[in-house]
Amino acid sequence: MLQTINSYVAIGDSFSEGLMDHDPDEENRFRGWADRLAWMLTESPAGSPDLSYANLAIRGRLLDRIVDEQVPKALEIKPDLVSFCAGGNDCLRPKADIDDLANQFERAVIALRESGIEVLMCNGFDTEIASPLIRAVRPRVGIYNAHLWTIAQRHGCHMIDVWGLRSLYADEMWADDRIHLSPAGHDLVARQALATLESGHSLPVKGFAMPARPTRAIRDVMSEESRWAKDFFAPWVGRRLRGQSSGDRLGAKLPTLTRLRPPEAGDPVDDGGVAHD
Structure with a gap:
């Protein structure tokens, strides 16, 4: 049974950074599904009003750099939950070794789980109706997803099934670049993630057909x-x-655990060193 989530760290690439989902409260910053999930957890039975959150994800990152740079930081912070969504940029490269990617991913998951951290994973998007150049990666993503499901089951991880989330493939769920999600798409993934954490089950999804266009x-x-x-x-x-x-010249947008909601009157002043906005 999932324990109460008091701290959450997101690691990964542009998907978890939230690219194309602009934060209305801060210029030149994005507010994606992971950020939305963090806020949802402050009002969820699975989370806490005192939840603290860090987002280490950086656009363009390949899996090896995420494993080398972000996973150690997550292990150092040692939150209750880490969302680990990575490998999509690798799958776009024709010479990617999908089996090796899965091995790298699993080694990182083992390290996180051995530290007592809950892991929330995400499989890859279905590119069936994407532009022909993006559609070409569908077989590689499908194989990678099979590995990810196995890893999740083997190590007791939670999985956000975006491949099977058919409503995510409506036009309004995608940004103009057709690679990143729109605000509506990020919100849907966040709600899917929350449902997975709260009940262990995804939101109800019917059929395999893509939305009509x-x-x-x-x-x-x-x-x-x-x-x-x-x-x-x-x-x-x-x-x-x-x-x-x-993302070569970029750092993490939220590199340290930050309490999302200010403490209520009467709460203890000492928060264990957690930073505040």
Whole structure:
């Protein structure tokens, strides 16, 4: 049975950083599903009003850097819960060794679980209806997901099943770049994560079919594809050719445990060293 979550750390890449989900309260910062989940936990039976939260995720990170840089920090903080969602950027690379990725991921999970930390995992998106260039990674993501389910079951981890969350594939759930989620998409994943933590079961999902999409004229499709390739795909390819990542010069947006809600009147002043906003 899941113990009360008093502290939570998110590790990973742009998915957990919350890219494309702008924080209305702070310029140049994002508020993604992990941030939303942290706030939800302050009002959930699975969490606590005193919950403290850190987000170490950085956009563009490959799995090896997440394991080398973020996992040790999470182990040092030793929160009650770590969400560990990573490997998507690796799967985009044609030469990725999916079995080796799974081995790296599992070794990190073992370290977290041996420290007594609950682990919340997330499988990869289904790219069936993505642009052809992104759709090509579907077989690799499918194999990686099979590994992740095995790892989760083997080590008693919680799993957010975004592959099977069919409502997540409606147009309004995705940002203009078609790779990252919109605010609505991040909110849906956060609610799915909370349901998984509270009850051990995901939100009800029916069937395998993707949401219906409106028919568009060929001219409109070609225009949209050209604009997408120019605005999003070409810059991504340019960074790959230069050996750069979108997050190379960035640090974690919330590197230390931070209490989300201010203490109520009469609460003890000593909070064990947890930072406050």
